[in-house]
Amino acid sequence: MRILGLTCDDAGDMSEMPNAGNAPYPRLGRPVEGRLVAGVAQGAAAQLRLDPVVLRLAFVLLTIVNGVGVVAYAALWMFTPSLPHTGRRPTRDWGEAAAYGAIGLALAAFTMLTGASTGGFGTWAIAAIGIGALVLWQQADTARRQRWMSGAVRQVRRTWVRTGFGLLLVVVGATGFLAASGELAEARQGLVFTGVVVGGIAVIAAPWITVLVKELQNERRERIRQEERAEVAAHVHDSVLHTLTLIQRSAHDPREVLRLARSQERELRNWLYQPKADADATVAAAVRRAAAEIEDEHGVPIEIVCVGDCDLEPGLNALVQAARQAMVNATKYSGAPVVSVYAEVEPDEVTVFVRDRGKGFDLDAVPPDRMGIRESIIGRMERNGGSARVRTAPGEGTEVMLTMKREGP
Amino acid sequence: MTTKVLIVDDHRLFRSGVRAELGPEIEVVGEAEDVDSAVAAIAELQPDVVLLDVHMPGGGGQEVLRRVLGQGSQVRFLALSVSDAAEDVIGVIRGGARGYVTKTISGRELTDAIVRVAEGDAVFSPRLAGFVLDAFASTEAPPIDPELDSLTQREREVLRLIARGYAYKEIAKELFISVKTVETHVSSVLRKLQLSNRHELSRWATARRLV
Numbered sequence: 232m233r234i235l236g237l238t239c240d241d242a243g244d245m246s247e248m249p250n251a252g253n254a255p256y257p258r259l260g261r262p263v264e265g266r267l268v269a270g271v272a273q274g275a276a277a278q279l280r281l282d283p284v285v286l287r288l289a290f291v292l293l294t295i296v297n298g299v300g301v302v303a304y305a306a307l308w309m310f311t312p313s314l315p316h317t318g319r320r321p322t323r324d325w326g327e328a329a330a331y332g333a334i335g336l337a338l339a340a341f342t343m344l345t346g347a348s349t350g351g352f353g354t355w356a357i358a359a360i361g362i363g364a365l366v367l368w369q370q371a372d373t374a375r376r377q378r379w380m381s382g383a384v385r386q387v388r389r390t391w392v393r394t395g396f397g398l399l400l401v402v403v404g405a406t407g408f409l410a411a412s413g414e415l416a417e418a419r420q421g422l423v424f425t426g427v428v429v430g431g432i433a434v435i436a437a438p439w440i441t442v443l444v445k446e447l448q449n450e451r452r453e454r455i456r457q458e459e460r461a462e463v464a465a466h467v468h469d470s471v472l473h474t475l476t477l478i479q480r481s482a483h484d485p486r487e488v489l490r491l492a493r494s495q496e497r498e499l500r501n502w503l504y505q506p507k508a509d510a511d512a513t514v515a516a517a518v519r520r521a522a523a524e525i526e527d528e529h530g531v532p533i534e535i536v537c538v539g540d541c542d543l544e545p546g547l548n549a550l551v552q553a554a555r556q557a558m559v560n561a562t563k564y565s566g567a568p569v570v571s572v573y574a575e576v577e578p579d580e581v582t583v584f585v586r587d588r589g590k591g592f593d594l595d596a597v598p599p600d601r602m603g604i605r606e607s608i609i610g611r612m613e614r615n616g617g618s619a620r621v622r623t624a625p626g627e628g629t630e631v632m633l634t635m636k637r638e639g640p
Numbered sequence: 641m642t643t644k645v646l647i648v649d650d651h652r653l654f655r656s657g658v659r660a661e662l663g664p665e666i667e668v669v670g671e672a673e674d675v676d677s678a679v680a681a682i683a684e685l686q687p688d689v690v691l692l693d694v695h696m697p698g699g700g701g702q703e704v705l706r707r708v709l710g711q712g713s714q715v716r717f718l719a720l721s722v723s724d725a726a727e728d729v730i731g732v733i734r735g736g737a738r739g740y741v742t743k744t745i746s747g748r749e750l751t752d753a754i755v756r757v758a759e760g761d762a763v764f765s766p767r768l769a770g771f772v773l774d775a776f777a778s779t780e781a782p783p784i785d786p787e788l789d790s791l792t793q794r795e796r797e798v799l800r801l802i803a804r805g806y807a808y809k810e811i812a813k814e815l816f817i818s819v820k821t822v823e824t825h826v827s828s829v830l831r832k833l834q835l836s837n838r839h840e841l842s843r844w845a846t847a848r849r850l851v
Contacts, residue, residue, distance in 0.1 A: 500724050503724070503725070504723070504724040504725050532744075534766060534767075534805065536766045536767055536769070536770035536803045536804075537770065538770050538773045538774045538777070538803065539774065539777065571766060571804060571805025573766070573770070573800070573803045573804040573805070575773070575800070575803075584804045586804055586805050586806075630804075
């Protein structure tokens with residue numbers, strides 16, 4: 232018997248549900264979270280598998296048409312138990328509550344003017360519009376609804392939609408008011424007069440306004456340019472000039488000069504050419520950062536080339552760590568003037584090469600207690616499901632190749 | 641036979657630095673410091689190779705390429721820049737330069753690169769190789785011209801080795817091919833880079849920077 236009804240009787244029935252034991256469907260209750268008044272609409276909506284917005288609008292609409300909405304709400308409030316809620320009670324979204332209030336008031340004003348509240352022609356119009364809107368809303372799937380909502384929030388469209396909607400409401404309201412009070416005919420003359428005056432002023436002021444707008448735009452552009460210049464100046468001052476001073480001061484130490492110049496060059500390059508990526512977020516950024524730190528520490532330039540990029544998954548983190556160790560080895564022991572690093576991200580795997588043209592070594596002659604290659608590079612890669620290959624010979628330089636499968640697309 | 645070179649760069653210090661570093665097989669016939677003087681000097685001195693800076697007053701290296709190659713000149717350009725920006729690198733290559741090296745290159749390597757360009761081959765720095773691999777991998781659009789719009793497996797291998805820091809001789813040893821074959825592959829990649837429209841490479845480079 233009680234399936235979809237929302238009358239007071241049904242509400243009474245539903246309140247008896249807890250006694251039914253194994254209920255065929257979850258019992259009606261009033262959730263605390265997300266409630267606007269007492270959670271009645273939300274609870275009922277959950278029961279009927281509807282959007283709470285629909286029921287809230289229904290209550291508002293019913294209240295306007297003959298006041299039954301308030302009664303129904305109060306009755307449901309009384310007969311439905313509040314659902315248990317642990318933790319702090321969340322605050323209500325008063326903005327949304329106010330919005331429903333505003334809708335109610337606006338509709339009430341409209342119905343009063345058109346006589347819809349007493350069963351006039353206006354009732355049907357409101358009903359038709361309300362039902363139409365609900366049908367549209369319900370037909371759309373969740374994704375589309377979200378798109379509607381997010382679309383409405385988009386900056387430019389939001390302003391235009393809001394302005395247009397507001398304007399429409401004002402015009403409709405004013406016309407409705409005049410029509411209801413029977414003064415539309417008299418007002419027409421005044422309106423024409425006002426229109427002519429406003430139009431005249433617009434024609435006179437238009438050139439002046441255009442110039443003003445253009446000046447404003449120019450001024451804004453100039454200001455943006457100045458801000459940019461100030462930012463560049465600040466950056467150059469903080470980093471480049473500072474480093475140049477340091478270089479002059481440590482002119483006696485070529486190694487330090489090289490280190491300073493190199494680290495400043497890298498910083499400036501990053502600032503100019505690299506996308507502002509979070510160093511912890513992607514493979515390319517992490518490899519670059521590791522190389523930068525080692526370069527600073529050991530004073531040997533590391534040339535990096537990255538092809539493609541992807542997010543830093545746990546396995547790839549190990550890859551970056553192993554590459555880091557390989558770079559440390561190359562800068563510390565090889566004696567090469569420069570180290571090349573090449574990282575390539577492919578759809579299913581990531582490969583990093585660390586190469587130097589230094590003195591190389593005999594891989595079999597490495598004592599077992601030397602942890603650098605065996606543990607930090609090969610062991611680390613194998614533990615994480617990747618592989619490492621070291622190619623070297625005395626006098627031939629060293630190349631470490633690290634490969635790691637990617638977890639997913 | 642020495643190779644005649646014109647150095648085009650707006651930094652005097654840099655020009656004299658390059659002049660001092662180049663090997664004996666290079667003869668520097670002149671210098672220019674902006675687009676107009678570069679165009680005039682190329683017409684007058686007829687160098688074999690022009691060492692071209694990317695950023696210069698009056699339109700930069702691309703403007704020089706446009707004006708000189710537009711007149712049907714056969715002079716060869718090697719771009720030399722401190723820039724890391726993909727649109728600069730791809731831009732001068734698309735404009736007709738036969739190679740791109742960064743200013744951190746050693747004097748010996750630069751000398752080799754100039755000789756190579758003078759002989760009609762292409763010169764790719766590791767960074768340029770990386771950009772090219774990126775550009776030819778990053779779009780899924782179907783090729784309009786299959787010959788121009790994709791790299792062969794072998795070309796890809798050669799580019800990867802360049803990106804890893806291998807010299808041509810080392811690449812040849814690694815792939816068991818001759819240095820001449822490596823040069824052929826690189827020249828073929830250069831041709832594709834200059835002629836392919838599929839990837840709209842310069843636009844790719846610009847878009848990439850904004851990402």
